[in-house]
Every structure is written in structure tokens, then in C-alpha cells.
Amino acid sequence: MSVEDNVVLKASNVYGEYIISPSTSIKAVNNVSIELRKNEIIGIAGESGCGKSTLIKILYGYISYPLTAKGKILLNNKGNNIDVLSVSEDYKRENIWWRIVSYIPQNSMNVLNPFMRIGDHFSELLRKHLKIEKDEAYKMAEEYIVNMGMRKDILKAFPHQLSGGMRQRIVVALALLLKPHIVFADEPTTAVDVVLQKVLLQFLIDKQRELRNALTIVTHDMGVHAMVTQRIVVMYAGRVVEEAPTEPLFEDPKHPYTQALISSLPRLGDESPRKGLWGTPPDLRNPPPGCEFHPRCPYAMDICRREEPVFTKYENEWKVRCWLYLKR
């Protein structure tokens, strides 16, 4: 077993652009390289418009106009490498989605078909992928839902009869049904209350521990990252600016943006004055020269305005994209 076997998805130099007219496009994801590992919860952090949702959409392989993507995304399926960006959509539908990679979309409480019973959502998926009969599929669904810690009569309900939290758990259960190696969750708990948020996150963590898969959580909520993830990727203006194991990152963030992101958050039991960032993220149709963060950065130097920093290793597992840590 080499280290490579642990990597279930390896993306290198991925670009994602939204085409808005023949001459202009928004560079939502700009030269991102990322690895997802088996049995690890990885978090993608950043504020609205930083490209975090676009990135996982590309990694999942769901690319449709106006989004275009290039780069290399290798999916490791038991030793066989599949390039997600070069295979057809039919192939992904048949062989990749749900089985190897699954995706929990934003607003997941509203993605169930309102005309279908919960049980039919499950049995249809099972029938399509396992090529089995309806009765058998239904029986499997029943077993599965009980295993997931829910009552089996839920299968007879229509989505509107369930509470939002229950529906979200159903969507998570659906995404995990075929035991995928990689699960992408896009803001899984944004619209819910804190108590329910904790219940849902606990559910996700428990299932991850059971299946030992690679769980990717995308959220702007640094609190969720601190409590749940093992490794964090911080994005700003389409770029990954910092990547590090969660605990050391929260103790001593390196990139000035990550520092601002963490130190601006008020905490219970702490009244010390906190400062935020001024200004706004750059317009991605026309990003500034040099480092994208320099207009807002308190440490901006001349070189930051002229030249792009490179994403380099700071320490073992720690990478940062900032001139402060680059030897010139």
C-alpha cells in the first residue's frame, strides 16, 4: 500500500469558467490542485463567490453551460484511474455518480421529488444500479432505512409530510445508499437551526466513520470546520490560498485572509474587540494583478501587487499561497 492508494481523487490544475459572453468569462476556479483521501473529512472554506461550490461541482463532474472546466481530475476506482473531465455524461451517470461519488446539494431539504414517496426514491435508485426487481429493492430500502436509525414507515410518506430536518437526513441517506467512496456535501446545514445542524452533522460524521469514505464538506461556517473537518482548504477569489490540518490551522493560520476569517469571529465567553476585513473580493471577470488578496491585505508589499505568489509547502502537510512565506 503506497500513499497513492489512499488518494481517492486527485485533481491537478483545475480551471472553471462561467462564460457570460463571447469575450468575457468569470474565472470561478483558477488553477486548483487538490487531493481527497480515504477515510478523511476535508473542508472547503471561503466566503460567498470564492468558487468553493463551483470547485466541487467540477470535481463531481457535473459541468453544464455556462460552466466550462479544464484540467485533470483522476478518480481512483480500485486501482483504475478515471479522468472525470474526459468521460461522457452517460458514463458518469451509469458508473460514477451515486456509486463512486455522490453529491449532497445546497438546500438539500428541497431536492426530493414532491410527487414520489420517500420509498420510491430509494427503490428507483437501487433498481437502476443493482438491476433488481421492485419488491426486492423495496425490501432493501426498508432494511437500509432502519439501519440508518429511522423508522421504516417513513418510506410511505411524501416529502411534504416530513420536517425539513428529516428530509435532509433522507437526502444524506440517499447519497450514501450505494456506499460511495467520495461524498461531496455543499453547505449541508446552512438553512437549519443550530440544534438540528448538530444532529445532521453528527449523522454525517457517524456515517463517514462507518463507511470510511472521503467526505468533503463545503461551508462558509468556520465553526463547522473547526468541529467536524480534519483538513481544510481555504479558497479566495477562485484560488486555494491555504491548506492545512484543521487543528493547527485554527491555532496559527498563516495566510492573512485565513487569519482575518478566523479572528473576525466572535466567540462565547470572549469579549475582546474583533476586527473584520474591509472592502470586497475582486471582480473575477477582471482580477487584479499579482495576489488576488492584495487590495484587502494588511501586509501587502510591492511584490504582491506585481507578481502572483505560488502555492507552496510551508510545513509537512501545510501549504500556503502568500509572498510572506516565500523565499525570494
Add this chain to the structure above:
Amino acid sequence: MLALFKKVKTMSDSILKVENVTKIFRYGFLGFKFKAVDDVSITIENKPLIFTIAGESGSGKTTLAKLILRIYRPEQGRILFMGRNIYEIDEDLFHKNVQPIMQDPYASFNPMQKPIRYLKETARNIAGIKDEKEVEEYVAKTLTYVGLNASEIIDKYPHEFSGGELQRLAVARALLPRPKIIIADEPVSMLDASLRINVINLFKKIKDDLGIAFIYITHDLATAYYMSDKIAIMFRGTVIESGESKRVLSKPLHPYTQALLESLPEPDSRKRKQWIEKRIRFSAYIEEEEFIAKGCKYVFRCPYAMDKCKTVVPPYIRVNDTEVRCWLYEAK
């Protein structure tokens, strides 16, 4: 009118008093009724302070804000501003003194109109400044105060601003009439975290510099702890715990407040182990049942539920300056 108002001012030691207010909403064909705000009483003292009303979605906190702003009329109870019923005060005078800041900065400005025009109208019509030059100066001064540059925003439409800037514009607009109190309903929930704190710090500055009180309505307990002096926690239309913010949020009494604080994910990885290990019990409770419950509304989820809780609404019980509505604290 103003003279009368000044006289009233000296009489009252509370700026705003909500007394046993109930708001009933009906829905469905036969008019299924439920109380969005159920017998709520709060007092906001007449001094600059930030009073937080915290609760989850469906707790009635926005309805309460709308009742205070005269957008809804309560079915029962009354709301006193400076000791007078808000419906007995002249509407213009009331709105001069009680100003709102809404949640969605993009929805609070007319997209077809330059915000500067709106600010000037507010200065003319509500703050009552007549001279055009004075209006301009006053608006520019207020904009500088909230950290915006008047000359930069003069030609801009709402879509040309960022969310943070628009929210500061909304704050400037609310400040123009020099109100006594500002009702801010989730003012920062639509903003990015790094910008959020700037608006919150601005509120603290306004409170200290201008002596304006705030009602800060939120679901975010960390910002509530950071900025507010007093807090009231709402659940399903009732206030279940209220008192000094720091005390309530560090030593919560009500089981619901405790559950809220335990499930709050904090940006501090040292608390991680504790957070993961402390599990929350999830039961498939039904929201409507909680709204129409006869006794304590938290009884369906409460780990300490007793028989009494199911039938009798707990009264306000005072424990060390905190008021809590829970039978656990009944004097033996």
C-alpha cells in the same frame, strides 16, 4: 406635539415596554389558529443598550419586531414607547424615534433608484430638515460616520454596492432621524463573516457615541454575546429565558438554552472533542404540536420533562436576576 413628547420622556424609565403581547395567525380553509407571539413581556430600559432577541426560525422573533414597528397589530396586550401606547402616538413621530434595519440589504433599497436619493428623502421627510444644503451636509456627515464616502456613492445604484456597503447605507438611513431606538432584524446574517463584524462594531459605536438603543434580533448567539447587554431567548412564540447576556449565555438555565449552546459549533478546534462527544437526541417532533401545546412548549424535546410541564405553562421564575420559564426552578 414635541413639547408633549418631552414631558412624557421624563415620566418613563423604560424606552420600550412590551406587555403580555399575543399575535395570532390563521391559516388554512377553516382558519387553523396559532400564536406566533404568545404572551410576551419585555422591558427595555431607557439607556443606551443593545437588547438581543434570540431564537431559531419559527420562534416568533421577527413577528415581535414587526409588532414593535407597528407593522402588525397585536390581538392582546400592548406595547409602550416612553410610557405611551404606540398606537396613541402620532405615526410620524413614532417612526422618527423607532427605526428599522432589515435583514436583506438587497431588498431594502429600490433597485431602480439611487440610494442617496432615498437617504435625502429620509432627511427631509422624517428628520425634518428643510434647507437643501443642510440636507446634503447632514447626509454626507452621517455617511462618513458609518464609514462610507458620500462622493463615491452619489451616482451608484443598489446593484453596484456590495452587501456590506448596502447594510451600512441602511444603518446610515436609520440614523438620519436620530431615533431613540433601532430595531435590527438579523442585520448581518446575509453578510460574509469577515464583513459581519464591521457592522456589529458599528452598532456598538453608535450605542456608545450617540446613545441609541438597539433591539438586535438574531439566531447567532456568538455575536449576541459579543455585542449585547441584555438578552431574551424565544422559543415557539414565548420568551423562555431573559437577563444579562453574559450571564444567560455562560450559565444558561432553561434546558432549551442549554441545548442551543451545546450545539453551537465554535471556531475553536480545542472544543472539538467535547462538541462531538456531547450528543443531541433527535426526535421527530412536530412543529404545530409545539405551537399549540397547553403547557411548556419545549416539553416534547426536554430531557427533564415532568407531568406538570405538559399541562401548566410555567411562570416567570427569577433566579439570580435571570428570568426563566421552567418548572425546574420552582421554589420548593
